[in-house]
Amino acid sequence: MRREAFEQPSDWTEPGAHPVATGVYRIPLPLPLSGLSAVNAYAVESADGVVLIDPGWASTENERILGEALRSIGYRFADISCCLATHHHWDHYTQAYAWRERFGVELFTGRGERFSIETYERQSGRFPNHPELLYRCGADDLASRLANDYLSPEYEVDVPFGSPDGWLDDGQRIQLSGGELDVFATPGHTRGHVVFRHREAGILFSGDHVLSTITPSLGFELAPEPHPLRSFLASLRLLLAQPDGLLLPAHGHVVASTHARVDELLQHHRQRLEDVRVLVHSGATTAYEVARELPWTRRNRRLESLAVEHQMSAVMEIEAHLDVLAVHGRVRAEETPSLRRYLVA
Structure with missing residues (x-):
């Protein structure tokens, strides 16, 4: 009730x-x-x-x-x-x-x-596993920046x-x-x-x-x-x-209403899945290529305008959407040792 x-x-x-x-x-x-x-x-x-x-x-x-x-x-x-x-x-x-x-x-x-x-481990940073994941998403430059240049902001230092x-x-x-x-x-x-x-x-x-x-x-x-x-x-x-x-x-x-808000989120992801599918059909083959074509945040910003960690999150989110599309046969995944590509099913 x-x-x-x-x-x-x-x-x-x-x-x-x-x-x-x-x-x-x-x-x-x-x-x-x-x-x-x-x-x-x-x-x-x-x-x-x-x-x-x-x-x-x-x-x-x-x-x-x-x-x-x-x-x-x-x-x-x-x-x-x-x-x-x-x-x-x-x-x-x-x-x-x-x-x-x-x-x-x-x-x-x-x-x-x-x-x-x-x-x-503090010395390994907050995202030690993500560079490898980003390389597989076709985001080589972003992966390199995260691995070599990304430093935790000052307000994160010494947090218990x-x-x-x-x-x-x-x-x-x-x-x-x-x-x-x-x-x-x-x-x-x-x-x-x-x-x-x-x-x-x-x-x-x-x-x-x-x-x-x-x-x-x-x-x-x-x-x-x-x-x-x-x-x-x-x-x-x-x-x-x-x-x-x-x-x-x-x-x-x-x-x-919890249910009303959950319905909104489910609809959002249904639309996001369709947007991602359309981009694959238009020629995008990696999560990074798809993410670069989509708007981000409520301000509809471009991927490259986001902070490094938010770019990382965006690319990984698209990879998750491509994974769901592949499970349902709406796109086809191709694996190589270093890259995951998606093609029209």
Whole structure:
């Protein structure tokens, strides 16, 4: 049954603890990123205090704003019973990781995140596996730039990161003061992404799996899975099989219907698949060639105008779409030791 949220500020990034449902608060937190200014953390009352979902990017400023928001609803850091991260990206995970030793707060995330978390080495950079993948996509120059020239920005240096206290599995339940959180594995954005459904409140904490106005990147992680779009589409359909309810995304405003937004994302990818197929029929043969012909972001930018890591993400996203088209026989894949080409089926 669809539920109506408590009234929210018109600007979703406005600081504070904004009630969404009884015992559930949305807390926007600042990010040091260009193009993405905030992340929604969620405080959910439990029998042992408060559960925090995706409590932000570790920084003094993040902790100050989050502390003020918690105090406004009667809680302190000592009242946090545990932290849940929908995935391992730093804007969701690192503040909770920093608190493990300081406050003894346990951190949990999806089991599939171990592939990227446990192989992370600072000296190897954030994308050590992607140059080889990009070469196979025909993006030789981009692969070379990523391998030789790409440096992590200053705000990523010394961010606390490592393994959680435990892994979450699909079907697991987390006890609250007024019900439970159901854990659903939703791979795609990352291979271990999870979402949390509060059945009693009729709400879904969707992380980056379903966002209110933008489509999430696919496989944007240290060790991406081989077929992220296949997984993402299956994960979207999984949500349609659950009762509809409020969507509480990690970025953006609260949405009244999870199902309506999921339908929009499925339609977006149906159109994207058709756009990619048409370009292959027009002569493009690699993911890089297709990506160069498509518009990117809501501003319809050219691929070459994007930052290096966003170009990487765009090319890998197109490779994922070509993979799905090949599985369904709408294009034909040809493999060589160094290159994957796609032709008219």
